[in-house]
Amino acid sequence: MLKARLYDFTLFFTAVAVAFGLGAFTIDKNTFLIALMIYWLFSTLYNHLRIRAQSGAMKFDYGISYSLSFGVFAGPLGLFIFEAIYRFTVYFSRISSKTADESELSDTFYNIGAHVLIYSIGYYLFHLAYPLFEGIPFGFWILMCILALMTTLISYTFLSTAFYILGEIKSLQQAIKFYKDSNNWLDLGKTAFTNGLLLLLLEEQRWEMVVGLFILNYLVSRSFQSKSQSIKNKIERDKFEQMAYTDFLTGIPNRAFMDKKMSELNQTGEKVGIVVADIDKFKLINDSYNHAVGDRVIQHFASTLKNYLSENDYVFRSGGEEFTLILRNRTHSQTIELVERIRHGVESSSVEVEYQSSRHDVSITSSFGLYYFKVNQYTSMEKGYIYADQLLLQSKELGKNKVTFKDELTQQTPVNAM
Template sequence: MQELKKYKIFDISLFATSVVVAILFAPLEVEWTKFLLVSAIYVVFSTIYSSLRIQYGSGSGSYDYGVSYTQSLALFAGPFGLLIFETVHRFVIFFQRKYMKTADEDEFTDTLYNIGSFTLYHTVGYLFFFALFPYAEMVPFGYFLLFFVSAVIISWQSDILLVVAFYISGNVRTWSEVVKFFNKRSILDTGKVAITNGLLFYFVMESQWEMLIVFFIMNYIVSKSFLSKHETIQNELERDRFREMAYTDFMTGLSNRAMMDKKMEEINGTNEVLAIVVADIDKFKSINDSYNHAIGDRVIQHFAGILKSHASNDDCVFRSGGEEFTLFLRGRSYAECLEVLELVRSYVSAHPVHVEHNGAETAIDYTASYGLYFNKMTEELPMERAYIYADQLLLEAKDLGRNRVNVSDGQRIVIHS
């Protein structure tokens, strides 16, 4: 509650400061009729654009954080005219959100923050721009270069104020969050703001109203199109992320049984020659019973890491259940598959798992058994049947004493221990 109070005081103080600063630049230095016409156009389109703005923040604070067209209005009307425009513009949005019932709990103080912050840092931009404008005219493309530098100064002020506000409201608490926030700025976005405001300012000063309106409409269409594509990409990323979650075993990071079934369907009937390997940690229950399930999980993770490290990019490694794993060794000969599996078996036997148990570091030795079935995956030999053959070979390896490889190339069985 105390943080919320400080947050509101900050917003109100910022607004009050902006009023004092703007009054220092009164009265309005442009014709009232032209100011009212320009302000009306800006209010209409800025209100429409408000639905396209990206919002950053959570908790008690929520602020507009997107492309602003205020720079050109500030240069035209000055700080006093800017305060009038921002007050009308922000309260139009405020009442619009109230009417649509989309307003935040602190919408009023958020509105004061937006009026105050936009007025203050655009006043700095205003002073900077006109101080250097005579010199910019001497430089090729100096007009737009000056707009760009002004936009950089304005954006930095905006970010600093936002970080302070987020800190007070509790939305930013660590230095890494501050750095992450500042990294959201893009040089291309700043360039877009500079060019857009440069053209708008030119149209306003030259009273080219048709061009001004056409430019606003074109900008809205482009922004709307960009937002739609952005949302489509975000939806696709979310869909891919959920698909990955559905196909991932989170203990080991390997693909799970569902992904294995999907991959088997893809390979079925393709005539691909590969090895299906079913591997199982020997006497795993005794590890759980002798230590605990957390250490049993460490053994599973250790074994998964070994399997993954010995697999190629073309191979598939799955945790197919409990302490059982399945591999699809692809693009290799029968002898090469056997060699890989022998390397895995010997590596597991020679590398115990180091864990902490009862306050002391403990090395847990373990072994695994393997069934390898090598053949061409045809319509007559579907993956499901080949997998059953590999699983049967594993069971036979267990019966023969464990810590061994039981292999078949579809014609003969070879035991390696």
């Protein structure tokens, strides 16, 4: 940690030497003060939009930097003044809001030193290379793209060195991976063209356009951050809702989701068939094998039921080995036919389980109670479920592996089918 702090202050004092030893004001002081005030104001405003990241013991910020345009415009000395004022503004802001880290002060000196050195190099490279690009179509923008790439490389070189001192990076390959994971071409393009446009406006002293560009960038950045946060919140809400409404063992909707869907379907007035089904002699399976085998049988039963349904149907695990189906968009006879096919499909299939270090094929049968009705003509969804559950009990009493059904629309008495 001591080596890291020495590194931070070495960068800072090197930046002081560059700024005061090589730097000099090449622009009018009033012009500099206006530019300084605008950049300080908006950089401070932008600070809460920056993303703070951490890798091991080292913390750093992600966000577009405007120091390239200011450094090229004001030179190393002007850049040092701007970075010192801006970085200490951020420091005292974090101190007052109690969000500062233990290393906040040394990190502030690192940020000042690193940014002054990086963009002082950008300043000298710009003035050295500009005559070479001046006669080339779009030469200015090509040069800004090159400078954005080079200053970004230098910036990550400084960061990688800090990581190396802290022991977070131990090889060149890790440093390269850190750079690739932390950067992309869109960020470089945004940095190049935003700083390029700001530099052109600064040189023409079009202050209203400089302010306008900063405001536009702020509004766009704020909008993207807001939308990103909204999407993130929605994903998290959807994830928690899915967890709340999904049965952990089978992956299908649970009783809570069934109650929710029944409440929604109560408003439709459509014709539906509610089916309550369970596995015959399930307790015997648990007693003969174990609960792990029982769980595997329940999963197989749930999967079999689901395979017969259309996208408009629903299947829920309503409790233990009991499942509830809501069959839609079918006539009474079509609903009966489907349930019979399901019953036969369960009976003719088997599930492979592992028990006492050997594999076994377990076959099961199931019983069904089907109540067909028009929602809320006489009966609600919740009442229809109770009727279907009573019909299931009749199937059990009549020998299991049966479908017992009733059609409320014709007042047909229960019929039992094999």
